Amino acid sequence: xxxxxxxxxxxxxxxxxxxxxxxxxxxxxxxxxxxxxxxxxxxxxxxxxxxxxxxxxxxxxxxxxxxxxxxxxxxxxxxxxxxxxxxxxxxxxxxxxxxxxxxxxxxxxxxxxxxxxxxxxxxxxxxxxxxxxxxxxxxxxxxxxxxxxxxxxxxxxxxxxxxxxxxxxxxxxxxxxxxxxxxxxxxxxxxxxxxxxxxxxxxxxxxxxxxxxxxxxxxxxxxxxxxxxxxxxxxxxxxxxxxxxxxxxxxxxxxxxxxxxxxxxxxxxxxxxxxxxxxxxxxxxxxxxxxxxxxxxxxxxxxxxxxxxxxxxxxxxxxxxxxxxxxxxxxxxxxxxxxxxxxxxxxxxxxxxxxxxxxxxxxxxxxxxxxxxxxxxxxxxxxxxxxxxxxxxxxxxxxxxxxxxxxxxxxxxxxxxxxxxxxxxxxxxxxxxxxxxxxxxxxxxxxxxxxxxxxxxxxxxxxxxxxxxxxxxxxxxxxxxxxxxxxxxxxxxxx
Numbered sequence: 081x082x083x084x085x086x087x088x089x090x091x092x093x094x095x096x097x098x099x100x101x102x103x104x105x106x107x108x109x110x111x112x113x114x115x116x117x118x119x120x121x122x123x124x125x126x127x128x129x130x131x132x133x134x135x136x137x138x139x140x141x142x143x144x145x146x147x148x149x150x151x152x153x154x155x156x157x158x159x160x161x162x163x164x165x166x167x168x169x170x171x172x173x174x175x176x177x178x179x180x181x182x183x184x185x186x187x188x189x190x191x192x193x194x195x196x197x198x199x200x201x202x203x204x205x206x207x208x209x210x211x212x213x214x215x216x217x218x219x220x221x222x223x224x225x226x227x228x229x230x231x232x233x234x235x236x237x238x239x240x241x242x243x244x245x246x247x248x249x250x251x252x253x254x255x256x257x258x259x260x261x262x263x264x265x266x267x268x269x270x271x272x273x274x275x276x277x278x279x280x281x282x283x284x285x286x287x288x289x290x291x292x293x294x295x296x297x298x299x300x301x302x303x304x305x306x307x308x309x310x311x312x313x314x315x316x317x318x319x320x321x322x323x324x325x326x327x328x329x330x331x332x333x334x335x336x337x338x339x340x341x342x343x344x345x346x347x348x349x350x351x352x353x354x355x356x357x358x359x360x361x362x363x364x365x366x367x368x369x370x371x372x373x374x375x376x377x378x379x380x381x382x383x384x385x386x387x388x389x390x391x392x393x394x395x396x397x398x399x400x401x402x403x404x405x406x407x408x409x410x411x412x413x414x415x416x417x418x419x420x421x422x423x424x425x426x427x428x429x430x431x432x433x434x435x436x437x438x439x440x441x442x443x444x445x446x447x448x449x450x451x452x453x454x455x456x457x458x459x460x461x462x463x464x465x466x467x468x469x470x471x472x473x474x475x476x477x478x479x480x481x482x483x484x485x486x487x488x489x490x491x492x493x494x495x496x497x498x499x500x501x502x503x504x505x506x507x508x509x510x511x512x513x514x515x516x517x518x519x520x521x522x523x524x525x526x527x528x529x530x531x532x533x534x535x536x537x538x539x540x541x542x543x544x545x546x547x548x549x550x551x552x553x554x555x556x557x558x559x560x561x562x563x564x565x566x567x568x569x570x571x572x573x574x575x
Contacts, residue, residue, distance in 0.1 A: 197492030200462040260291040276306040327356035411441040429458040445475040463492040504533040538567035
């Protein structure tokens with residue numbers, strides 16, 4: 081994260097008055113040699129297809145969707161393949177180097193926000209078991225946080241621990257009656273357990289305003305299982321309009337036609353489903369070839385291989401292409417495909433986040449702001465998007481907003497020293513602005529925040545003592561002045 085924040089600091093061009101030098105140059109080295117940003121975990125999903133999952137003709141196996149696993153809705157009807165999902169997990173931000181900032185102790189690391197922040201990071205990197213532990217810890221501190229219980233239920237669902245998942249989703253509904261996402265998942269669970277009446281009841285209750293694009297598919301499948309072919313036809317046809325590239329939809333609709341005696345139409349849909357399956361395999365192969373070319377060839381030559389993925393009619397290919405370029409650090413090349421797909425998917429956290437991250441790497445902070453704001457709105461408890469938005473706002477000198485967002489990021493991950501460092505700088509800047517305008521109460525608040533983040537910086541305590549004297553708080557002024565003198569003496573001794 082430090083390398084990314086360094087871009088924002090360089091853009092700003094001015095440093096606060098109080099500069100802090102590390103006494104450990106080795107710890108101040110930048111991130112490890114891998115490029116920060118897009119997910120660098122080269123998962124098995126890139127090199128093999130999980131045929132069992134894709135060819136689940138009964139449609140019971142959960143189709144791997146990044147948005148659905150985290151409870152978000154996508155407007156463009158994307159068919160999220162395992163290959164695409166390998167690149168949809170966002171970023172592994174580089175490990176922050178050390179700053180001379182006081183990191184949070186046990187108390188702040190054990191807040192609800194800190195547990196939730198770590199849980200979201202675990203989910204983002206498919207560490208669902210670890211995420212469960214963090215969400216459980218957050219709920220132990222505050223059992224009433226519905227969004228956390230929902231995420232816990234989704235993690236159980238992802239790990240196929242369906243009994244635990246059902247229990248948590250039921251509690252979500254008890255705490256928030258009518259929660260459409262929870263109803264959807266309970267309908268899915270009923271379908272898997274062959275309770276088709278309950279599945280139909282659950283899914284039909286949210287079908288008019290579906291929480292996820294594949295809601296009509298599962299409702300149609302439930303009707304098919306119950307033998308109600310006319311309603312199965314209606315909802316699977318709706319699913320085909322929403323998800324025209326999903327081979328599963330056409331395969332199940334072909335079954336409806338076949339059972340209805342419409343053999344010729346069924347054969348056409350079976351053929352279409354097979355063609356879409358083959359297209360999916362070809363996309364997988366093209367992605368592997370592109371990734372290999374980017375690893376082994378000059379960019380200009382690799383682009384001729386990767387151009388096969390630039391298909392304006394296929395959002396999956398565009399997303400993979402953008403994220404392959406981004407993972408390799410070719411952010412200029414990543415930008416166009418990500419811009420196209422993100423423009424049609426404003427509710428996709430992954431796309432908005434990766435677009436914002438790409439702009440950030442290109443030092444286009446004003447353009448990074450909007451997609452990062454959308455990412456933060458979609459997932460307010462994810463540290464990475466809040467940290468990058470805060471850094472962008474810092475670079476743009478929108479200090480009050482930057483302070484608020486960086487404070488949020490710091491609460492989510494108090495041990496991150498890059499965020500702490502930028503928040504310290506913002507506290508300095510705002511404190512000086514408030515003092516200059518003689519708003520001494522606000523000025524004191526910002527200096528107190530700086531002292532909390534940098535308790536060993538003598539100058540911060542000296543400045544805070546001055547403000548307290550202006551406010552007539554002589555005891556506090558004396559205490560801060562004493563701290564400043566003590567720290568200054570310690571610095572002289574070390575020198």
